[in-house]
Structures are given as C-alpha cells and as structure tokens.
Amino acid sequence: MIQPERALHQVLEWGRSLTGFADEHAVEAVNGGQYILQRIRPSLRDISVRTGRDPQDETLILAFYRELALLFWLDDCNDLGLILPEQLAAVEQALGQGEPCALPGFEGCAVLRASLAALAYDRRDYAQLLEDTRRYCAALRAGHAQTAGPERWSYAEYLHNGIDSIAYANVFCCLSLLWGLDMATLRARPAFRQVLRLISAIGRLQNDLHGLDVDRSAGEADNAAILLLQCYPAMPAVEFLNDELAGYTRMLHRVMAEERFPAPWGSLIEAMVAICARYYQTSASRYRSDSAG
Numbered sequence: 001m002i003q004p005e006r007a008l009h010q011v012l013e014w015g016r017s018l019t020g021f022a023d024e025h026a027v028e029a030v031n032g033g034q035y036i037l038q039r040i041r042p043s044l045r046d047i048s049v050r051t052g053r054d055p056q057d058e059t060l061i062l063a064f065y066r067e068l069a070l071l072f073w074l075d076d077c078n079d080l081g082l083i084l085p086e087q088l089a090a091v092e093q094a095l096g097q098g099e100p101c102a103l104p105g106f107e108g109c110a111v112l113r114a115s116l117a118a119l120a121y122d123r124r125d126y127a128q129l130l131e132d133t134r135r136y137c138a139a140l141r142a143g144h145a146q147t148a149g150p151e152r153w154s155y156a157e158y159l160h161n162g163i164d165s166i167a168y169a170n171v172f173c174c175l176s177l178l179w180g181l182d183m184a185t186l187r188a189r190p191a192f193r194q195v196l197r198l199i200s201a202i203g204r205l206q207n208d209l210h211g212l213d214v215d216r217s218a219g220e221a222d223n224a225a226i227l228l229l230q231c232y233p234a235m236p237a238v239e240f241l242n243d244e245l246a247g248y249t250r251m252l253h254r255v256m257a258e259e260r261f262p263a264p265w266g267s268l269i270e271a272m273v274a275i276c277a278r279y280y281q282t283s284a285s286r287y288r289s290d291s292a293g
Contacts, residue, residue, distance in 0.1 A: 017108035020082030029069035039271035043264025051180035096134035124184035125177035139164035162204035206276040
C-alpha cells in the first residue's frame with residue numbers, strides 16, 4: 001500500500017491545479033481515506049478474487065484520496081469563499097456533468113473525473129457519482145443560503161439537507177466505483193437506501209456536535225445545535241442531539257442485523273460510525289475543537 005507521505009505528496013501535486021486548494025484538504029483526505037481503507041482491507045482482499053481489483057493498488061487509492069480532498073475543497077469553497085461565486089458555479093457544473101471546467105484554474109476537476117470514468121469497475125457507479133456530486137453541491141449551496149437568509153429552517157429541514165451535505169454517498173460510491181462493491185445493485189434494496197440515510201444522518205450529527213465550539217466561535221450558523229438554540233434558547237440542544245444520535249445508531253444497527261449486505265459493507269458502515277472517535281479526534285486542524293487544534 002502506498003505510504004502516507006507519498007500519497008500526500010501526490011494529492012498535493014494534483015490539488016495545485018485547483019484554485020484555493022490548501023494543504024489541509026490533502027492532509028484530511030489522506031488521514032480519513034487511509035483509516036477507511038484500513039478498516040475494509042480484509043474484505044477488499046476477499047472480493048478481489050471476483051473483481052481483480054487489488055486493495056493496495058496505488059492508482060485506485062490515490063483516486064479515492066483525491067475524491068475526498070475534492071469534497072473538503074468544495075466544502076470550504078462554499079463556507080470560506082475560497083473562489084468567486086461564478087467560479088464555483090462553473091466548477092459544480094463541470095463536476096456534476098463530468099466535463100472540463102469552463103474557467104481556467106480548475107484543471108484538476110477534469111483530471112479527476114476522467115480518471116474515475118476510466119477506472120470505473122461498473123459504469124453505473126460513475127453515473128451515480130456525478131448525480132451524488134450534484135446533490136452534494138446543491139446541499140452545500142442550500143445550507144449556505146439558508147444561514148444567510150431571513151427565514152430559519154426547521155430541524156427536520158436542516159437534517160434533510162445535511163444528509164446530502166455530509167457527502168457520505170460520494171464516499172461510498174467512489175469506493176464502489178474503484179473496487180467493485182456493487183453499490184448500484186444494492187441501491188435497489190429499500191433496506192440499503194435506509195442504511196445510507198441513517199449513516200448520513202449519524203455523520204451529520206457527529207460532525208455538528210464535534211464542531212459546535214468551532215462553529216460557534218466562527219459565527220457559523222450551519223449547525224444543528226446552533227439552529228436549535230436560535231429557535232429555542234432554553235433547550236438542552238446538545239443533550240437532544242446526543243439522544244438523536246443514539247437513536248439513529250440503534251436503528252442503523254437493527255437494519256444491519258436484519259439485512260445481510262455483502263462484504264465489505266458491514267465493516268465499511270462500522271468504520272463510518274466510528275469515524276468520529278477516530279478521525280475527528282486525530283484531525284490536525286479541521287475538526288479539532290480543543291486548544292491543541
């Protein structure tokens with residue numbers, strides 16, 4: 001498997017073709033991506049007999065890390081205004097359609113999409129990745145616009161949008177595309193679609209709870225706890241969200257126990273549930289809310 005230092009260098013080299021791309025985007029992508037792949041590697045080895053896709057193939061691993069870095073970059077393009085609105089619109093159009101960006105300074109978008117199109121084990125996954133990217137970008141825009149607008153969302157509206165803006169669907173679809181995880185077929189099962197929504201809701205709440213102090217100090221309102229406190233100042237919002245998180249987690253475990261999804265989906269879902277304890281706490285800057293962050 002490619003060493004983290006070499007992988008980081010490769011992702012940074014690719015990221016230099018994206019205006020506003022920062023070292024942090026590459027660092028977080030490699031850290032998080034490495035953790036996910038470590039958790040599912042035994043299952044990937046087992047299915048490689050069928051797919052012929054090596055879990056340690058450097059080309060596949062780097063493509064996955066770059067997709068994660070792209071998601072971090074897009075998130076900050078919306079939250080931090082790394083690029084101009086017209087540039088962001090052109091980038092979103094290109095990434096959602098799999099075409100070169102109409103504006104200079106974003107060549108990495110076309111490079112990554114062309115790479116994933118060529119590497120796709122199942123072409124249905126590539127088409128779905130484009131759709132998931134369109135949904136992710138739309139959710140980021142909607143969340144940003146809502147916090148700046150005169151009307152607040154309800155908690156239900158916020159969470160509905162947050163399920164898409166956590167981008168777990170992109171992560172899963174990219175893994176399926178690269179290592180032949182047959183996600184396109186699994187999506188036809190209602191239980192699998194339910195799992196996707198549950199794990200994404202869990203990820204959204206984990207993210208918001210862990211990032212509450214950072215978001216509050218930065219004046220960021222796109223956070224479930226902050227939204228609830230704005231609407232109901234006396235509400236024990238953190239306790240409520242922790243109860244919500246526990247409930248979603250129990251529901252997820254029940255569905256996973258009742259439905260036996262093929263490898264590596266069990267270990268992959270477990271990895272994403274555990275990512276808060278592992279990834280958020282070890283993130284050098286993005287998710288650290290304590291004094292060491």
